[in-house]
Amino acid sequence: MLSLFYMKVTHLYHSGCLIELEYHQLLFDYYQGELHLNNDKPLYVFVSHRHYDHYNPEIFQFNHPQITYILSNTLRHKHDAYYVDVHQTYQIDDLSISTLLSTDEGCAFLVHVENQTIYHAGDLNWWHWQGEPQADNDYQRNTYLQEIQSINEPIDLACVVVDIRQEKDYLLGLSAFLKHVQTKYILPIHYFDRYETTQLLLKETLDNPYHAKILPVIQQNQSFEIE
Known part of the structure; x- marks a missing residue:
């Protein structure tokens, strides 16, 4: 019997975040940051793709008694891990994990656990860059909208790309997500060190x-407790 809803979310750095639930810990796209793990709860480590800012090989050196790795099949290593493809659903222990197609590389994750639903975008975003060919920007728009419109259930926590490098177009992905997906909490990701993004975002x-x-x-290693 599950106890009351509990979620602690720690923004580690860039797109990396640690989500602690009543009975599980989920670590997404660890790149760098200070990790405080609970050895009494199993740890599930997710990697959306192989880009350096989403994947750090140090994850295989973590000192924790019960680790399960769920990795995009863009990473083919000789590690004991589940390698996942896009547009698939996997049952791993008591987690149900569905994958979406990234508009860049790899996948996004939709995780069902403890009666909660958590989304992590990886690099799935509406990447619109000034000066790029129109066909490329059209592909980004169409693919992103297709993927997020396939989410047909409420989300408790969504980790969504908000990248100020897109300048005036930095809200395209978030705006579409807010419109199409019923979500309780949004954790903006893909910040690097640009924490002024939050101040801009909150004024929008x-x-x-x-x-x-x-x-x-507003800073690295920042935690939020959600009830």
């Missing part, structure tokens, strides 16, 4: 029909 007037709460990330 967003079309937010489901009243998602955006967690204000």
Whole structure:
């Protein structure tokens, strides 16, 4: 019998985050940052793709008694891990994990555990870059919308790309996500060191029909407790 809803979310750095639930820990796209792991709860380590800012081989050196690795099949190593493909659903222990196609490389994750649903985008985003060929930007738009519109259930926590390097287009992905996916909490990711992004984001007037709460990330290793 599960106890009351509990979730502690720690923004580690860039797109890396640690989510601690009542009985599980989920680590997504660890790149760097200070990790405080609970050895009494199993640890599930997710990697969305092989880019250096989403994958650090140090994950295989973690000192924890019960680790399970769930890795995009863009990483083919001789490690004991589950290698996942896009547009698939996997049952791993008591986690149900579905994958979406990234608009860059690898996958995004949709994880069901402890009666909660958690989304981590990896590099799935509406990447629109000024000066790129129109066909490329059209592909980004169409693929992103197709993927997020395939999410047909409420999300408790969504880790969504908000990248200020896109300049005036930095909200394209988040705005579409807010419109199409019923979400309780949004953790913005893909910040690098650009924490001024949060200040800009909180001043924006967003079309937010489901009243998602955006967690204000202002520094590395910042935690939020959600009840």
